[in-house]
Each structure stands twice: as C-alpha cells, then as structure tokens.
Amino acid sequence: MLNQQLDRVYAALADGSRRTMVDRLTRGPATVKQLAEPLTMSLPAVLQHLRVLEESGLVRSEKVGRVRTCRLEPAALQQAEQWIADRRAGWVHRLDRLEEFLNENEGESS
Amino acid sequence: MLNQQLDRVYAALADGSRRTMVDRLTRGPATVKQLAEPLTMSLPAVLQHLRVLEESGLVRSEKVGRVRTCRLEPAALQQAEQWIADRRAGWVHRLDRLEEFLNENEGESS
DNA sequence: CTGTTGGTTAAGCACCTACTTAACTATTCG
C-alpha cells in the first residue's frame, strides 16, 4: 500500500522533465501551459507527465474554466525524503559499531 | 551529468525489491546471496537489480574469491535526499509568504 | 579429481514508458 505509493513517487522523480515541473511548482501554482513552457516537448507529452505526478500524489490539480491549475502536494515529497533519511540514519548508527573496524582491519599485519 | 545521475538514483529507488536491498545494506555489507535471501525471485534477477543499484552509485561491490560483497554508498543517497530537501525548503518559504499575506489581511472582511 | 557453492551470461518474453501526430472539445475574446 504505502510501498506502492513510494514506488510511484520515486518513479515520478526519476525523470528530469517531471523534476523541472516539480521545481516550478515549489515557486507556486502553475497552469499546464506554464509547466510546459520550459520543456521541449508537445503538450500531450506534458499532460502525460502531469498524470504521473498526480498519480504519485506529488501534484494535485483543479480545472477552472478552460485553465487547469496545478500545485505541489508536499506530503508525498516528505514521504520520499523520510525513507532516505531513515536509511541514512541506520547507516550512521552502524558506523559506531566495532564490527566495521574489525572488518576493515582484517589481516592487516605487516 | 548530475541530472542523469539523479534520474538513476530515483529510478533505482522506485522498486520495492531494490529498496529492500538498500535497506539490508544499511545494516552492513552483504553478499549477493544475502541480498537475495528475502526476495522471492531468481538469483539472476537479483543480479540485475544489483547492477541498477551500482550504476546509480547507490551501491558498490567487490569480488573476493567467489564471493561478491556489496556495501552502501551513502553519498548517492544523500544527493537524492538533498534534491527533495531543497524543493521542500523552497515550498516552505512560499508558505511563509502566504501566511504573511493572510496576517496582513486578517479580519478584513466578514 | 569431484561435487557443491556462489555467481554470471545469454536469450526470450510480457509488459511499461516517453514520446509523437492528428483530431477534437470547451472556454473566452472581439
């Protein structure tokens, strides 16, 4: 459940165009046109990226009149950050263990 | 350059099996066999996941005798964490501005 | 030397992804 959501968030971030879109949205809401502007691809392609971002939960959008306005959903971003932070924390804790010292110095005599 | 590396790190993390492998490696180095143990797939499949992890820079491995030992490369993990942290920081800054706006216009209508 | 363990390579297959173009809808402007 949560695992699949993490899959989608990381998969969404694994594309430069989508990261550009996310980056733009950190500076405030934007229309589809505005999100497309810095990208060198057709509008339908942008729509498909947007769909990936929405399905990952990173972005939410709402249509008013003929304009769709997109905004960031920081909870999903935080979830992805947290997973990494937790693992890095575990790794740091391991650094304190004697076992590593022993492994690194195994058979070192001269 | 760096962008492609980020692509690869996020793509590597976008798979539950690979995250399981990374998680295992936060508890110390492991052989291919050990990484494969909790996963319900063939050894060649695990090798392919390992290759993705190595190409992303998240994992480094070394073969001694017939045993390949893998360990985490936390720099890549930190890079991925940092990208998100930077964007979240930008978003938080924007929130402050919104809050400011709301405060300035407090009680202005009913 | 022989068998077992740990890993590796190759080939094949079922999806999935990131685009494209063409055609279309719905809103707003003059």
Added chain:
DNA sequence: CGAATAGTTAAGTAGGTGCTTAACCAACAG
C-alpha cells in the same frame, strides 16, 4: 457569431524494465 486559447483523447511506435530458464564458470571442500 467566428477565431484564438487551453487543454484533452486516441492511436501508434521505439526503446526500456523486470522477470524467467538454461547453461556456464570459478573457487573451495572433501
């Protein structure tokens, strides 16, 4: 109204991903 704007849908295509099985090699263990 009619044209321009903003977005959407559909269909096709090239290439990538995540597995599988079969066959294989290299390093120990007995």
